[in-house]
Amino acid sequence: MTTTPMPVLEELSAAEALRLMAGVPVGRVVFTEGALPAIRPVHFVLDDGGIVFRIVGAQRLADGLHNTVVAFQTDEYQxxxxxxxxxxxxxxxxxxxxxxxxxxxxxxxxxxxxxxxHMFRIEPELVTGRRLTR
Known part of the structure; x- marks a missing residue:
């Protein structure tokens, strides 16, 4: 009888987290809209330490994003x-x-x-990451 290995959850360094982020083409920008949390998937690139993405066809959203604190999330799961x-x-x-x-x-x-x-840049002030392995 085989046993399934227990999963291991590892905290990632900011450098490793950004390295993994750079390897995927789509992420999610998390922002506030009408005092409620909202999420929008976007294509992005890392450029000189910043996260760059474009918002198309959403003027109100673009106006609301400028100069605000947001989160940006990426992941990969096998x-x-x-x-x-x-x-x-x-x-x-x-x-x-x-x-x-x-x-x-x-x-x-x-x-x-x-x-x-509208093109935006997020300058990360806090980067966290976790990796799950078996």
């Missing part, structure tokens, strides 16, 4: 193996307005469904 990780970064989101920077970053992100959009 159901067949029962292991994975999760990373959460918290920091201030700021709208990127420099056109040269927008053009440079746009080349790193997937093409948007529309040409309208």
């Amino acid at each position: 159901a067949d193996r029962g292991d994975g990780w999760t990373v959460t970064a918290t920091g201030h989101a700021t709208r990127i307005t420099d056109q040269d920077e927008i053009a440079r970053l746009a080349r790193q992100l997937p093409l948007p469904w529309s040409d309208r959009g």
Whole structure:
């Protein structure tokens, strides 16, 4: 009879957490909308320590995100193996307005469904992560 190994939950360093985050294309920005928590999945890239993403077709959301504290979460889970990780970064989101920077970053992100959009950067002030292994 075989036994299933007990899962091990490991706290990740900020550096390891950001390394794992950089390996996935989609994350979730967590913000407040109408005094309630809200989540939006977005494509993102890490750029010089910041998390960069684009919001398309949501002017009110874009206005509400600028200069506010948000969280950003990514994860990966392998159901067949029962292991994975999760990373959460918290920091201030700021709208990127420099056109040269927008053009440079746009080349790193997937093409948007529309040409309208707002690009944001989160400078992580707190990064936490956990890895589950069997």
